[in-house]
Amino acid sequence: MNWGYKIVFGLGAFMLFIIGAGIYMVSHDTDTLVDTDYYEKSLTYDETIHKKQNLLDDRAKPMIKVQKDTLILAFASDGNKGSLNFLRPDDRKVDVTLPFQTSTNEFKLPIKTFKRGNWNLEIDWEHAGKPYISDHAVFIQ
Numbered sequence: 001m002n003w004g005y006k007i008v009f010g011l012g013a014f015m016l017f018i019i020g021a022g023i024y025m026v027s028h029d030t031d032t033l034v035d036t037d038y039y040e041k042s043l044t045y046d047e048t049i050h051k052k053q054n055l056l057d058d059r060a061k062p063m064i065k066v067q068k069d070t071l072i073l074a075f076a077s078d079g080n081k082g083s084l085n086f087l088r089p090d091d092r093k094v095d096v097t098l099p100f101q102t103s104t105n106e107f108k109l110p111i112k113t114f115k116r117g118n119w120n121l122e123i124d125w126e127h128a129g130k131p132y133i134s135d136h137a138v139f140i141q
Helices: 003-027 038-043 045-058
Strands: 063-067 070-074 080-087 096-102 106-110 117-127 130-140
Touching: 038 045, 045 130, 063 130, 096 106
Parallel strands: none
Antiparallel strands: 063 070, 070 106, 080 096, 080 117, 117 130
């Protein structure tokens, strides 16, 4: 076998590798950074901006503490109702949305069943008919 055949064989093997890698990347689409409903979310983004402005105007950002296996949310005032959206950056399949309602300014949630690591917590709630939204990074050990 001379050099010409070795070069052609090498280029052919390289092209097959590139084509195989491209097919693998397209067929295993696991991009968790893009929401599947991004268009619907963009239509209601004005509401999100309004909720964030309410949060800043009223200085109502909740304090978050993780103590052992409990997540404690301390709100600025009593009587809050809304939802907690736990979003896992590396695996969309374990995302959790939980409703909550408090009569005091504190809410406790057991988190021992949650996967350990980084979570993005989005708190969407109402107090006295005024909507708020707050984003937090939470690390569960």
